[in-house]
Amino acid sequence: MTVASGCRRGCRAIVLIVVLLGLAVAAAALWGWQRYQAFQSQPLPGLHAEQSVQVRKGDSFHNVLTRLRGEGVTAGRDLEWQLLARQLDAAGKLKVGEYALEPGVTTPRSLLQNMRAGRIIQYRFTIVEGWNMRQLRAALEAATPLLHEATQLDDAALMAKLGHTGEHPEGRFLPETYVYSRGDTDLDVLQRAYDDMDKALAKVWATRADDLPLTTPYQALTLASIIEKETGIAEERPEIAGVFARRLAQGMKLQTDPSVIYGLGSAYDGNIRRRDLTTDTPYNTYTRPGLTPTPIAMPGRAALEAATHPAPGDALYFVALGDGSGRHVFSATLAEHNAAVRAYLNRMRRPPLPEEEAAAGQAAQTPTGQDDKASRR
Template identity: 65%
Template sequence: MEVPVGGSGKGRRAIGALFVLSALAAGALAYWAYARYQAFVDGPLSGIDAGDTVLVERGDSFQRVLAKLRDAGVRDGHELEWRLLGRRLGAAGHLQVGEYALEPGISAREVLLRMRDGKVVRHRFTLVEGWNIRELRAALERADPLLNETAELDDAALMAKLGHPGAHPEGRFLPETYLYTRGDSDLDLLGRANTALEAALDAAWASRAEDLPLASREEALVLASIIEKETGIAEERGEIAGVFARRLQAGMRLQTDPTVIYGIGSGYDGNIRRRDLQTDTPYNTYTRDGLPPTPIAMAGAEAIHAATHPAPGDTLYFVAVGDGSGRHVFSRTYAEHNAAVRQYVQRYRERFAPDSQ
């Protein structure tokens, strides 16, 4: 009796069916793995709260960075998926040092792209118009995460570090908002603010008005600092500059309270008295002619421009309106000024008089 070669047709069909089922299972598994991977790549990562960050430091391996992400609360994705994504994006081995934001909703792809491209968190520090050097240094000490390299330096040592030995620090930094990254220091920021101030001062001095009663750009900076302290109203800066320019041209003393206050220093208690106006200091423009020896505050670009481009006119005096608006009344004569002062005193008393009821 002959035996059929290759087995029965029924057996071959069973093997074929098994092969098809295995292929389908493998395909389904591959599709599931691909779908899972894609969901990991572009889906929102869980475990992240607003304000979370991760710091990539020099020498960190990809595995170390992944561990830092886990420490930050990220639980999504297997290490193999992170590594595969890192290779696909060209990020593995090319993560840049810095601090990176992990805001809610961010995907794994975006995290690695930021690290690959160095899109680090930028912090803000605002140098406020009218601050003096003490206020600036105090604010820098509070700024986080700005590194503090100047706390042990006195003003002279600070200016030497910035490349200006012997220079007075008051007014040498331009008020504006500066961006910095973790790892930057207060010395870095002050260097940028000083460079910005020099550029603004150079530009204003180069385009200064004719017949300006100022001998140098340094005198322009001193005058700008006084203007900055006298008004926060933008449209008044030019007119106040005009008053001071005309007083200088006429040989009149500036008689401006902010210079007296600066001369009092840390002893100033918020009130300026008659004896303060009569006590001579290098900064008392009631007792001394001309400009004080240094700026009295940080002057912004608009105040610097006003000092070098004073508004034309014939006013020689100004006093606050007294209504809390910060505005001033400008006068041509001393008699007009005295009348404006009386109105100021009356408005001030009305605003702060105790309730009669």
């Protein structure tokens, strides 16, 4: 064997080794790439319902990853998470907030994309039309994960905290559904609700009817709150507003039961007695003329619209129909009204007809938060 042939064989061996090493490196790279692709696109294992992770102010990516590990996320090596964060331009750009970890849905890629875009978990709190301030406070105290800063504040301190010192809180917060995120407080929600009511009231007041017997937006708010408590039937609100507007214009007492109930406060046990109608309080519209000194509930947009745009007509009275529908009979004269009241009382004394039972059942399935009663106007 010559030296040349020995060199050739050695070179071939070296080339073969290099090729094999290259193939091994390529195979390892392919395996690593496939592993990385699988890591970033497969749902995170081990998650449970309603699980989440927070990005807090000042967090580094390492802090967030550590918090993820604390939530039971074992998928992926730290290096893979860091590589994915750089690839998505998310490292150092994660938005503060709470992010959902949804079983079978959340992948490392989708999670980091959400954190980069700030797609945080949002919660909802609804102020119901016709709630009074006591009911609103109770609902806020039960709302989670809302932070509670208003619980220990009385009404005066609460309004001062919102920047409206001296204002009565009743009626000041617009019934709507408000979105908030973890870390928000009840004061944040109330501030938005106050601002929305302010805007809604200003809008309807600016376009109010020319002959409206009201002189201030606050009077419109107060009347709207009474209308809100009188009926849950949308198309009746302008008619009821018309009755009250004509009564105010003619100097008649409003004689509205919801105001009496509000004046009774915690003493109200579900029934209005004759002594309740004759016992004077600032909210007894049977003993005092004009509007109540403050709103008696939180009126919705429809009630605000009705109060400032009452329906025309000549009705001065109304009484519940008493058939379970929540509707009313409107009358122009006291004689007509008394006849309608007698019909209501007769209907209440006899067993209901099958169609009335069906109507009552249907009404019960659609709660309105309103009192189903005969108005004594």
